[in-house]
Structures are given as structure tokens and as C-alpha cells.
Amino acid sequence: xxxxxxxxxxxxxxxxxxxxxxxxxxxxxxxxxxxxxxxxxxxxxxxxxxxxxxxxxxxxxxxxxxxxxxxxxxxxxxxxxxxxxxxxxxxxxxxxxxxxxxxxxxxxxxxxxxxxxxxxxxxxxxxxxxxxxxxxxxxxxxxxxxxxxxxxxxxxxxxxxxxxxxxxxxxxxxxxxxxxxxxxxxxxxxxxxxxxxxxxxxxxxxxxxxxxxxxxx
Amino acid sequence: xxxxxxxxxxxxxxxxxxxxxxxxxxxxxxxxxxxxxxxxxxxxxxxxxxxxxxxxxxxxxxxxxxxxxxxxxxxxxxxxxxxxxxxxxxxxxxxxxxxxxxxxxxxxxxxxxxxxxxxxxxxxxxxxxxxxxxxxxxxxxxxxxxxxxxxxxxxxxxxxxxxxxxxxxxxxxxxxxxxxxxxxxxxxxxxxxxxxxxxxxxxxxxxxxxxxxxxxx
DNA sequence: AGCAGACCTGACCAACCAGTCAAGGTCTCT
DNA sequence: AGAGACCTTGACTGGTTGGTCAGGTCTGCT
Numbered sequence: 086x087x088x089x090x091x092x093x094x095x096x097x098x099x100x101x102x103x104x105x106x107x108x109x110x111x112x113x114x115x116x117x118x119x120x121x122x123x124x125x126x127x128x129x130x131x132x133x134x135x136x137x138x139x140x141x142x143x144x145x146x147x148x149x150x151x152x153x154x155x156x157x158x159x160x161x162x163x164x165x166x167x168x169x170x171x172x173x174x175x176x177x178x179x180x181x182x183x184x185x186x187x188x189x190x191x192x193x194x195x196x197x198x199x200x201x202x203x204x205x206x207x208x209x210x211x212x213x214x215x216x217x218x219x220x221x222x223x224x225x226x227x228x229x230x231x232x233x234x235x236x237x238x239x240x241x242x243x244x245x246x247x248x249x250x251x252x253x254x255x256x257x258x259x260x261x262x263x264x265x266x267x268x269x270x271x272x273x274x275x276x277x278x279x280x281x282x283x284x285x286x287x288x289x290x291x292x293x294x295x296x297x298x299x300x301x302x
Numbered sequence: 303x304x305x306x307x308x309x310x311x312x313x314x315x316x317x318x319x320x321x322x323x324x325x326x327x328x329x330x331x332x333x334x335x336x337x338x339x340x341x342x343x344x345x346x347x348x349x350x351x352x353x354x355x356x357x358x359x360x361x362x363x364x365x366x367x368x369x370x371x372x373x374x375x376x377x378x379x380x381x382x383x384x385x386x387x388x389x390x391x392x393x394x395x396x397x398x399x400x401x402x403x404x405x406x407x408x409x410x411x412x413x414x415x416x417x418x419x420x421x422x423x424x425x426x427x428x429x430x431x432x433x434x435x436x437x438x439x440x441x442x443x444x445x446x447x448x449x450x451x452x453x454x455x456x457x458x459x460x461x462x463x464x465x466x467x468x469x470x471x472x473x474x475x476x477x478x479x480x481x482x483x484x485x486x487x488x489x490x491x492x493x494x495x496x497x498x499x500x501x502x503x504x505x506x507x508x509x510x511x512x513x514x515x516x517x518x519x
Numbered sequence: 520a521g522c523a524g525a526c527c528t529g530a531c532c533a534a535c536c537a538g539t540c541a542a543g544g545t546c547t548c549t
Numbered sequence: 550a551g552a553g554a555c556c557t558t559g560a561c562t563g564g565t566t567g568g569t570c571a572g573g574t575c576t577g578c579t
Binding site for chain 3: 098126127128138139142146147148
Binding site for chain 1: 335336337338339340341342416419420422423424425426430433434437438441458460461463464465467468470471472474475476478479481482483485486487498499502503505506507508509510511512
């Protein structure tokens with residue numbers, strides 16, 4: 086009978102498998118984000134991607150393994166974006182680009198950000214090793230760069246950690262606390278508001294550490 | 303014999319009741335913060351305050367009612383702190399005091415902050431009305447004050463909402479993401495670090511909106 | 520002392536959940 | 550065409566959870 090009723094056209098066996106796994110991961114990400122690990126049920130995830138529950142267990146051995154994959158995927162996306170913090174560029178450019186990139190992530194990967202926040206908030210039982218290795222390493226290189234800027238007298242003398250936390254916190258707020266933001270805003274942020282918020286965050290951060298934000302955009 | 307083996311000396315009936323309720327709420331706050339609503343179990347809360355599970359249901363009819371009380375208590379504490387944003391004071395003073403107060407909250411009420419973050423992140427199913435009434439009203443008065451400062455040319459022209467979000471996000475980060483902060487810091491923040499972080503946040507925010515942060519402290 | 524009502528709790532239950540399984544369907548390769 | 554691997558799924562299960570309840574204990578009052 087033609088093909089599976091999935092909206093995707095059937096490809097090779099491996100392609101089909103990958104597609105199904107991605108569909109499950111997408112659904113799981115949303116459900117985990119909305120309900121947390123404990124509150125999420127395999128049935129809810131199954132419903133969200135229109136598959137029988139037993140089928141989920143064919144692709145992912147357990148709820149925890151599925152969750153781990155979801156978190157790992159988020160972390161990879163975050164890492165990729167983190168590379169936009171160019172250690173070679175001028176401070177204004179590097180910080181501006183990084184903040185803008187993180188704001189985009191908050192807009193486009195809201196669920197993912199929430200899952201990550203949830204995980205860390207609950208003590209990172211699954212991804213503690215990532216915090217201690219990859220994230221630690223990434224942070225250290227950036228801290229070193231910021232220290233260099235300070236030594237060169239280009240920015241104010243502050244502990245780079247507090248600056249990084251401020252950027253992480255502020256940008257992720259727009260994803261993790263989206264519900265609160267949208268309630269106070271009487272609706273989702275418009276494109277113009279996203280742009281304005283991004284520009285304002287860049288402006289406060291740059292001016293805040295003694296840089297000239299320069300012309301917006 | 304003497305009295306109940308609780309560490310508290312027995313008082314009147316009403317006092318005893320209040321004390322027990324508070325003990326349950328304290329334990330529940332920690333458990334809800336660590337596991338989320340779905341992941342928390344009444345048994346875990348009971349264990350955390352050394353009471354039989356059935357006893358919890360004597361004081362709080364259901365898990366949801368207990369959770370609601372926990373969240374309401376947090377919100378009250380937050381509201382109280384929010385009053386330190388003195389609408390009459392100079393911008394430097396008002397903002398400095400508010401940021402410092404919120405940093406203290408993050409240090410002293412970590413679990414509470416996490417519960418609140420969890421609740422909002424999951425779409426605020428329990429406290430949506432607070433967001434729409436009390437929080438909305440509080441925010442509007444502060445936005446008005448900040449707008450006045452802008453009109454008077456005292457601070458840079460920015461949308462006050464983004465500034466408030468930045469302050470909320472940054473200060474709460476030290477509670478909600480405490481695990482990540484402490485992992486990167488190889489241990490809890492020292493008193494000196496808390497002070498330095500607070501000062502840095504104040505400095506960046508104030509300078510960021512065109513104010514002179516003045517002398518630390 | 521004695522009693523009424525507040526307080527406490529072990530044992531229990533119905534609902535729900537992650538995970539299993541066996542039986543049947545489908546695809547690919549020869 | 551046929552074999553065998555791969556995929557799908559309804560029905561089931563063992564364990565856990567929120568919540569109940571009957572019967573007990575304690576407290577304050579007369």
C-alpha cells in the first residue's frame with residue numbers, strides 16, 4: 086500500500102530509522118521540557134509523535150536513555166553556538182556575536198533550553214561529566230581571553246566568570262522563562278522586540294564593561 | 303515521655319500545628335526543588351521531615367495543595383524582596399539595593415528559587431494568576447519609574463522590561479544554576495565571591511545604562 | 520478522673536507507569 | 550520467490566505512587 090503514512094517519503098532503511106528517531110527525540114524534547122523528567126511519561130511522548138508506546142522502546146531502550154540522548158543533542162547545539170565566541174575577534178565583535186547567537190537559540194530552541202535548565206537545576210545527574218569536561222574547558226579558554234582583554238586595558242577589570250554567567254543567564258531567560266515573559270508582554274515577542282531585546286542586552290553588557298557598543302546592528 | 307520527640311519545645315496546640323506545617327513545607331520545598339513536581343514523591347518529603355507519609359496528608363490534603371502552598375510561600379518572599387526596589391530613591395541606589403537583595407535571596411533561598419523557576423518553566427499551571435495580577439502590577443510600577451528616569455535623562459533610553467529581565471535572570475542564575483556555577487568554581491562560592499559577583503553585576507548594569515556605579519559598597 | 524476532639528500512623532487500595540513479549544507485518548537481498 | 554532480518558503493536562506485568570481509613574494516642578478542659 087504505497088508507503089508508511091508518515092508525512093516523510095520513505096527512503097532507505099537507515100534513513101527511515103534516523104527519521105523516526107529524530108521524530109521521537111523532537112517529541113521527547115517538548116514533553117521533557119514541559120513536564121520535567123519525572124513528570125514526563127513515555128505514553129505522552131508516544132502520543133506527541135503519533136507512535137505506539139512499545140515502538141519507542143524499540144528505538145530507545147529506556148526512558149533514561151531517551152532522556153540522555155535529548156540532553157546530549159541540546160548540548161551539541163549549545164556547543165556549536167558557543168563557537169561563535171571568537172577568541173581572535175575584537176571584544177565588541179566577539180561578545181556581540183555570541184550574545185546575538187544565544188538569543189537566537191533561546192528563540193528557536195526553547196524546549197531544548199528548558200530541558201538543559203531542568204537538568205542542571207536538578208543537580209545534573211545525567212550530564213555531570215559534560216559540565217566537568219567540555220563545559221569546563223570551553224569556559225576556561227573564554228575566561229583566559231577575557232583576562233587578556235583586561236590585561237590589555239581594553240575592558241574593565243572584572244572577574245570573567247560573572248560576565249559569562251550574566252550572558253548565559255540573560256539570554257537563556259528568554260527561553261526558560263518564556264512563559265513569564267510572554268504573560269507580562271501579553272503575547273509572544275515580535276521580531277522587533279527580539280531585535281530590541283538583543284540590542285539592549287548587547288548595549289548594557291558592552292557599556293557595562295567599559296566598551297563602546299557602537300552603532301546598533 | 304515528657305513531650306513529643308521533636309527538637310522543638312511544645313507550645314500551644316496552634317503553635318505546634320504551625321511548626322509542623324512549616325517543617326513539612328521546608329522539606330517539600332527542598333524535595334520539589336531537587337526533583338520537580340512530577341519527580342517528587344510524598345514519601346520522599348515525609349522522609350525528609352521524619353514524618354509518616356499519612357501524616358502529611360493530615361496537614362495537606364493533596365500533593366498539589368502542598369505544592370501550591372510551597373510556591374505561594376516563595377512568591378511572598380520574592381514580593382517582600384521586590385519592595386527593596388524603592389521607587390523614590392535615586393536610580394543608582396534603587397537598582398543597587400534591589401540587585402543586592404536578589405543576590406542574597408539566591409544565596410539563602412536556593413530551593414525556593416528553583417521551585418519558582420520550575421513552575422514558570424512548566425507554564426505556571428499553578429500560579430498563572432499571580433503572574434497576571436501581582437507580578438504584572440509590580441512590574442508596571444517599576445517600568446513606569448524606569449521610564450521616568452529615562453525621560454529625565456538620567457539613564458540611557460532602553461526598554462525597561464529588558465533591564466528587569468536581565469536583573470531577574472542574572473541574580474536567579476546563582477540559585478537555579480548553582481550546581482553549574484559550583485562545578486565550574488570547584489566548590490561553593492565564598493563570601494568574598496558572592497560580594498564580588500554582586501558588585502560586578504551592579505557595576506555592569508549601572509554602567510550599562512549610563513550611570514556611574516560609584517564606589518563599591 | 521473522664522471525656523471530646525485533635526492528632527498520629529500502619530496497612531491497605533486503586534490508578535498509573537516503565538518496560539516486556541509474542542505474534543504478525545514489511546522490506547531487502549539473493 | 551523465498552528466507553531472514555527488521556519493524557510494529559496490542560496486551561500484559563511487576564512495581565510504585567497518591568491517597569484513604571480505621572483504630573490508636575495525646576491534650577486540654579471541666
